[in-house]
Amino acid sequence: MGIDEAKDKAAAAAGEAKEGLGGLLDKAKEFLTDDRIDDVAEKIKGIAPDSVDGHVDTLAAKAKEVND
Numbered sequence: 001m002g003i004d005e006a007k008d009k010a011a012a013a014a015g016e017a018k019e020g021l022g023g024l025l026d027k028a029k030e031f032l033t034d035d036r037i038d039d040v041a042e043k044i045k046g047i048a049p050d051s052v053d054g055h056v057d058t059l060a061a062k063a064k065e066v067n068d
Contacts, residue, residue, distance in 0.1 A: 032063070034064050037060050037063050037064055037067070038060065041056050
């Protein structure tokens with residue numbers, strides 16, 4: 001196998017991996033709806049000390065922004 005052929009195969013494999021990750025990210029975005037993010041945030045706030053509630057809310061808001 002020549003160097004050019006190896007480079008082509010490596011590039012093709014990288015492209016397939018990137019496509020696979022894109023599909024995985026799409027599925028994650030479908031799963032992580034704003035309602036689910038809110039549910040998780042409320043569960044965390046239910047077991048964590050009240051002093052972190054503001055941080056949890058901030059993190060939930062950022063997660064919603066990223067998910068849009």
